[in-house]
Amino acid sequence: MSDHDSELKPSKPAIWNDPKYRALFFQIVLVLALGYFITTIVNNTLTNMESRGISTGFAFLSEPAGFGILQSLIEFDESHTxxxxxxxxxxxxxxxxxxxxxxxxxxxxxxxxxxxxxxxxxxxxxxxxxxxxxxxxxxxxxxxxxxxxxxxxxxxxxxxxxxxxxxxxxxxxxxxAPVPENGFAIVGWLFLAGIIASILLARWANKRQESTGQQFPVFFSSLGMIFGLPLLVFFVMGSPLSWDxxxxxxxxxxxxxxxxxxxxxxxxxxxxxxxxxxxxxxxxxxxxxxxxxxxxxxxxxxxxxxxxxxxxxxxxxxxxxxxxxxxxxxxxxxxxxxxxxxxxxxxxxxxxxxxxxxxxxxxxxxxxxxxxxxxxxxxxxxxxxxxxxxxxxxx
Amino acid sequence: MTVTTETKKYELGHHPDMAPPLTTTGLIGWLRTNLFSSYMNSVLTIFVLYLLYLYIPPLIEWLFIDAIWSGGSREACEVDGAGACWAFINSRFSQFMYGFYPKDLLWRPNTAGLLLIALMVPLFLKSFNYKWVLGGFILIIYPFIAFYLIHGGSFGLETVETNKWGGLMLTLILSGVGIVASLPIGIVLALGRRSEMPIVKSLSVVYIEFWRGVPLITVLFMSSVMLPLFLPDGSDFDKLLRAMIGIIMFQSAYMAEVVRGGLQAIPKGQYEAASALGLSYWKSMGFIVLPQALKLVIPGIVNTFIALFKDTTLVLIIGLFDLLAIIQQANSDSAWLGFDTEGYVFAASVFWVFCFSMSRYSIALEAKLHTGHKR
Missing domain, CATH: 1.10.3720.10 (MetI-like)
Structure with a gap:
């Protein structure tokens, strides 16, 4: 049996037929070709930019732009960079x-x-x-x-x-546009607090339902906490919001x-x-x-x-x-x-x-x-x- | 228990089936189940029908009944109560189709188009047995024939520069070339992505994910601004070619993902059987795996073609005159000012007809090819 085994073992293929070396060779060729391609492109680009008088680098980012923009969420005018x-x-x-x-x-x-x-x-x-x-x-x-x-x-x-x-x-x-007046911040904070409390409540209700099977009216109580309470406070404080x-x-x-x-x-x-x-x-x-x-x-x-x-x-x-x-x-x-x-x-x-x-x-x-x-x-x-x-x- | 059956007495024996209640069959039944099954549904139905009544009749009147179909200038359309001004489309129809292609040479693109249609017809015939040969001819040889016909420059044909190409012809050329050229690149990339060689695999992944992650506009901008910088000084090349290179690079990444889907759908046994037969990698891919995989992904290829067909409109941003760009230009022509809507409706219907029929074709194909492999 043992001498049969040695006969059945595949003979080692020639190095150019071994898939391992073939893969290695192929990948080296690929990397070299790609490297040559990229260096050529980079060289061409550098010479081209030099001949057109364009400097490379990101220095231009700090120069003033000198044009206006139709809509901007942050402050912007011609003098910005x-x-x-x-x-x-x-x-x-x-x-x-x-x-x-x-x-x-x-x-x-x-x-x-x-x-x-x-x-x-x-x-x-x-x-x-x-x-x-x-x-x-x-x-x-x-x-x-x-x-x-x-x-x-x-x-x-x-x-x-x-x-x-x-x-x-x-x-x-x-x-x-809504213009918040004195005290409107409280309403805003209450709204945020309502959202956080609702998330906690939902988690708690979920846990309770999983362990005991009892359900809790999460939707309506969240609605009350997120919108009801802030609205109530809003009207109690005399609607501290005007419109522009x-x-x-x-x-x-x-x-x-x-x-x-x-x-x-x-x-x-x-x-x-x-x-x-x-x-x-x-x-x-x-x-x-x-x-x-x-x-x-x-x-x-x-x-x-x-x-x-x-x-x-x-x-x-x-x-x-x-x-x-x-x-x-x-x-x-x-x-x-x-x-x-x-x-x-x-x-x-x-x-x-x-x-x-x-x-x-x-x-x-x-x-x-x-x-x-x-x-x-x-x-x-x-x-x-x-x-x-x-x-x-x-x- | 006393049952009072004074009017009808049940008698033993054979009774014919009674007709179903009137309210569950025929038109009334249909209305009840489909339109008025509940209060909410009834309200919704009436509301939607009212909206349709408000908007559809005036739209049809504008589009067809009151429309002006012919006339040489805008005066023909400046009539009281006139609807859509199709005379505008009529007077510029050849420009919308061919761009600024010389009028007396129009037979050349026409021949190319008719040749393509004639070549395509046998592909849809069941009894035709050489579909692979013909398909290969269309994909490999036909593009060159079409190029020499449309561009000219040899065989005694006058050269027509690419800046004169435009309209629907350009849209079809861009999308056709985009698909045909990106298919082989996509296949290579898909094979690369599934390769066991780490460098080949990671390069393919990077290429595919990079192009899929950026919008086509930035690619077109890049190919029009950066490609000239990449080449040695003095080599200047065509704007259309630059756009095509951008589209092909972009599209091949999407094509690779489509082909990869097909490769993944082939059962592993097929790969194993191929290597058990002693086939080399390329032989097992070329003879066993790819023919099956490509057959599976034809609907997917048609879908990417639809997406590309719509995306070719973006070339107007880098200054090529495809169908939309030429309509946009015609809209701003002072002789026909104020008929923007007609122009857009025309362009939309052309695009719609192409895309919709292709998507129907793709769905039908999917059903037809759904023969095996589905798990």
């Missing part, structure tokens, strides 16, 4: 992406559930919405809202009043909160476009929960809304979250289309104006791409964490 334009653009991108994700999620969930509705008209309307808007390019939708709809609104002088101090014209949407209404002064509205049409068009298009994809995700998720679950819930005597809330949605969420993450990522990346209508996001401000003025193509492209890579990473990390929380815990 190029470095600051980066942050203005970044904040504007985050604003539109955050609002877009929030609104698209709401619209998408409503439409996804509506498409599965037992009401024929509602289901058909949702289907039409989804099939029409997801097959039209996003950029076209942004242009449509910006040029054809918002551009056709009346001018400032003929502004439409939507009531309660809300004004709507081709310069944007004007809302009254937008007023027509000269050629434009002054005061209040103004939302520029660029932001409105971008938000509308992003919400409507991404909403269709989220709706399809939600529909697929709900369909993925087997019908036996619904039947079992009915057999247990749960009503329709409880079946949906306690049985279907938690299971559907596990299917929904991974594709939902990629929709959020898409929305964040698609917010860069802002540059087409002149909304000052990071691509328009930093990769557009700042790049044109300084010519620092390499540095600026790297920084902008770095921002998007970071945003992508953060969103997918958060959603992975959320997914882990929602995932099935098997005993």
């Amino acid at each position: 190029y470095g600051r334009t980066f942050f203005v653009g970044l904040l504007n991108t985050m604003l539109v992406a955050g609002l877009g994700i929030f609104l698209a999620t709401i619209l998408g969930f409503i439409m996804g559930v509506a498409r599965l509705s037992r009401n024929w008209v509602v289901a058909k309307v949702a289907t039409f919405y989804i099939e029409i808007f997801r097959n039209i390019p996003l950029l076209l939708q942004i242009f449509f809202w910006y040029f054809a709809v918002l551009g056709a609104l009346p001018s400032v002088r003929q502004s439409m009043s939507l009531g309660a101090g809300v004004e709507f014209n081709n310069r944007g949407l004007y809302l009254p 209404y937008p007023m027509l002064k000269g050629f434009n509205f002054q005061g209040g909160i103004s939302i520029i049409p660029e932001l409105l068009a971008l938000l509308l298009a992003l919400t409507i476009y991404t909403g269709t994809f989220i709706a399809e995700t939600v529909r697929a998720g709900i369909n993925a929960v087997s019908h036996g679950q619904t039947e079992a819930a009915m057999a247990l005597g749960l009503n329709r809304s409880k079946t949906m809330r306690l049985i279907i949605i938690p299971q559907a969420m596990r299917v929904i979250i991974p594709p939902l993450t990629s929709q959020y990522l898409n929305l964040a990346k698609n917010s860069s289309l802002a540059t087409a209508v002149g909304y000052p996001d990071i691509v328009a401000v930093f990769m557009g104006t700042t790049l044109n003025q300084t010519g620092q193509a390499v540095e600026i492209t790297m920084m902008t791409m770095g921002v998007y890579l970071t945003i992508s990473l953060v969103i997918s990390m958060f959603m992975n964490w959320f997914n882990k929380r929602m995932a099935l815990v098997e005993r």
Whole structure:
């Protein structure tokens, strides 16, 4: 037996046939080729930039920018630096992406559930919405809202009043701004405290239900703590809040909160476009929960809304979250289309104006791409964490 | 217990089935189950129907009934109560289709398009047996034929510079080239990502995740601003080519993920059987794994094509005249000012027809290919 064994042992292959050495050789060649490619590119870039008189490095970030920006969440004017334009653009991108994700999620969930509705008209309307808007390019939708709809609104002088101090014209949407007065801070703190107390209460109620089976009306008591108590205090203190209404002064509205049409068009298009994809995700998720679950819930005597809330949605969420993450990522990346209508996001401000003025193509492209890579990473990390929380815990 | 049955007395024997209650069948039954099953549903139905009544008839009137279909100038559309001004689209139709391509040379792109359609037809015939050969011809040889037809410059054809290309033709060229060129790169990257060689694997992962993490606009900006810097001094190249390089690099990352999905769906036994037969890596991939995997991912490829087709509109930002860009330009033409909506509606319907039919095709294909492998 033992001498048979030695015969059966494979003979050692020649070194050029050994997969281990082949792999090693192939990878060394790949690294060398890549290294050569990169050095050539870097060399070419350096010579090209030298011949065009562009200095490398990030010194330009501290020079004054000398241009104004349409909308800025932090203080900005011509005297601020190029470095600051980066942050203005970044904040504007985050604003539109955050609002877009929030609104698209709401619209998408409503439409996804509506498409599965037992009401024929509602289901058909949702289907039409989804099939029409997801097959039209996003950029076209942004242009449509910006040029054809918002551009056709009346001018400032003929502004439409939507009531309660809300004004709507081709310069944007004007809302009254709340002005907190003495003592309003207490209401704010109470609101925050209510949120924290509700979270603690929910945890406690969950634990108690798991150990004893007794339920606690978490929803209504949280509602009372978050909104009821602060509202009560608010009125007891004599409504310490006034409104700053937008007023027509000269050629434009002054005061209040103004939302520029660029932001409105971008938000509308992003919400409507991404909403269709989220709706399809939600529909697929709900369909993925087997019908036996619904039947079992009915057999247990749960009503329709409880079946949906306690049985279907938690299971559907596990299917929904991974594709939902990629929709959020898409929305964040698609917010860069802002540059087409002149909304000052990071691509328009930093990769557009700042790049044109300084010519620092390499540095600026790297920084902008770095921002998007970071945003992508953060969103997918958060959603992975959320997914882990929602995932099935098997005993 | 006394049962009072004065009107009807049950008699033994055969009884025919009674008709179902009137309210559960036919139109009434349908209305009751689908529209008015509960108070909430009834309210919702009536509300939605009212909204539709408010908006749909005026929309149809504007789109079709009151629309002006022909006319050489904007005066034709400045009539009281006129709806959509399709005369605007009519008068610029050839520009929307071909951009600034010389009018007397239009037969060339037309021939290229008709040739493609003629080549595609047998692919949909069941009885045609050489689909792989024809598919390979379309993917590998046809692009060169189309290039020489549209660009010219040899075989006695007059050169038409790429800055004259535009309209729907450019949109189709960009997306078609993007898909065809990114497919082989995507396959290589997908194989690289599943490779056991650590350096190959990590390089593929970095490449794929990098391009998937950045928006296409930044890629287009980069290819239009940075590519000239990367090349040796004095080599200047075409704007369209630069955009194409950007799109291909971007798209190949997405393609790689689609192909990887197909590779993962092939059961491990197939890989093992291939190596048990003594096939080398490339042989087992080329003859055993990839043919099965690619068949599985055709719907996925069609879906990425739809996404790319919509994304090609972004090239207007770097100054190329695709369908949307040329409509945008026509909108700002002073001779036809004020018909933006018509332009956008036209562009939207063109894009919609393409995307919707492709997505239907992809769904049908998915159902047809759903033959095995599903776990």
